[in-house]
Amino acid sequence: MSQLNARILIVDDEPANLLLLEQFLSDTSTEIRSLTDSRHVEQTFNEFEPDIVLLDLHMPNVDGQEVLRRLRSARESLGFLPVVVLTSDTSRLARNSALLLGADDFLTKPLDRTEVVLRVRNLLRMRELFVDLAAANQALEAETGTS
DSSP, X not given: OGGGTOEEEEEOSOHHHHHHHHHHTTXXXXXXXXXXXXXXXXXXXXXXXXXXXXXXXXXXXXXXXXXXXXXXXHHHHHSOOOEEEXXXXXXXXXXXXXXXXXXXXXXXXXXXXXXXXXXXXXXXXXXXXXXXXXXXXXXXXXXHHHO
């Protein structure tokens, strides 16, 4: 994924989970930003401009569902920007509500290194293809607009 210069934002209230995910993904991206306080997600999201977000579902203060709600318009304006929800809650309600709020994938804890890496790489590849397509469309529009 080096050609993408992927930026991964990880949000989890447990520092040990952040360290684990950073270790899992150290070869996948060029930059990882981690947050334990979900109240800072919007500001960090806007400043860091991630290519993917890994988001814990159950956190104090602002939970993952509320983060998904808050990031909805920013994500929509960017086109395809995947969010992977991370949780130990295996209930159908948790999964469905996260997906309904715009999560693109769902991983249950304890996390499996290979599964995390593969899912993140797949979603980053989709993000890369989306960005390439958007750039090609923009170039085409510029070309046909000047003809």
